[in-house]
Amino acid sequence: MILNIADYWVVLLSIEPFLHEWSRPRQKMIQEQLKARDITSEKVLKAFSLVPRHVFVDDTLAAKAYSDGPLPIGFGQTISQPYMVALMTQILDPEPNDRILEIGSGCGYQSAILAKLSAEVYSIERLKALRDKSLENLAKIGISNVTVRLADGRLGWPEKAPFKGILVAAYTERIPVPLTDQLAVGGRLVIPVGPETFQELVLVTKDASGQIHRQVISGCRFVPLV
Numbered sequence: 614m615i616l617n618i619a620d621y622w623v624v625l626l627s628i629e630p631f632l633h634e635w636s637r638p639r640q641k642m643i644q645e646q647l648k649a650r651d652i653t654s655e656k657v658l659k660a661f662s663l664v665p666r667h668v669f670v671d672d673t674l675a676a677k678a679y680s681d682g683p684l685p686i687g688f689g690q691t692i693s694q695p696y697m698v699a700l701m702t703q704i705l706d707p708e709p710n711d712r713i714l715e716i717g718s719g720c721g722y723q724s725a726i727l728a729k730l731s732a733e734v735y736s737i738e739r740l741k742a743l744r745d746k747s748l749e750n751l752a753k754i755g756i757s758n759v760t761v762r763l764a765d766g767r768l769g770w771p772e773k774a775p776f777k778g779i780l781v782a783a784y785t786e787r788i789p790v791p792l793t794d795q796l797a798v799g800g801r802l803v804i805p806v807g808p809e810t811f812q813e814l815v816l817v818t819k820d821a822s823g824q825i826h827r828q829v830i831s832g833c834r835f836v837p838l839v
């Protein structure tokens with residue numbers, strides 16, 4: 614018997630315990646919040662279909678997990694809006710062999726998306742309860758290529774540098790120097806920059822001569838990097 618691509622999807626969905634739950638809201642989210650806007654990267658869209666977002670929020674919020682906004686994850690922190698996670702991932706553009714650094718693991722949802730698109734994800738969280746939660750959530754859905762460390766993300770992860778991609782999920786007025794130092798040549802850093810009231814999503818790249826370039830992508834709203 615020869616299976617076509619569509620059959621493989623059915624097989625895959627039936628063996629993954631969380632993907633058959635909330636599958637319609639998840640497809641609707643991808644269609645209406647991502648594709649209908651400017652998320653055109655097929656690999657990013659596919660990663661969103663492979664990560665059950667409801668696993669990353671409290672059970673009482675499961676029905677809202679696929680709605681078009683951020684949600685509380687405790688300790689004054691939030692899981693970012695699906696569109697923002699998608700936009701940052703699309704700008705970062707991780708490749709299958711890349712090593713990625715993430716600052717601000719939160720509940721681990723963005724880490725899971727990055728894990729589907731790259732070889733290794735190193736994620737830093739400053740709150741122990743959220744570090745533990747993200748590890749628990751990632752294990753639940755069988756993701757094993759993410760390492761989460763309890764530390765100050767502004768210092769980066771020097772032992773694992775350089776990184777082809779660095780994604781920061783909290784805003785800062787100034788881009789921490791260790792992060793640009795730990796960016797590989799040809800690497801991409803995506804970070805919200807600005808004061809509390811209004812931030813810009815900035816893409817920082819490092820060219821072959823080690824020169825840093827900044828490009829503003831859009832306006833955004835994040836919790837602070839502290």
Ligand code: SAH
Pocket residue numbers: 690691692693716717718719720721722723724737738739740743764765766767782783836837838839
């Ligand atoms: N990536 C998450 C969003 C997390 S919100 C998602 O998938 O939706 C931002 C996170 O950054 C919070 O969990 C917060 O505790 C963490 N954070 C803030 N400052 C930090 C710092 N200096 N180092 C590491 N984590 C930090």
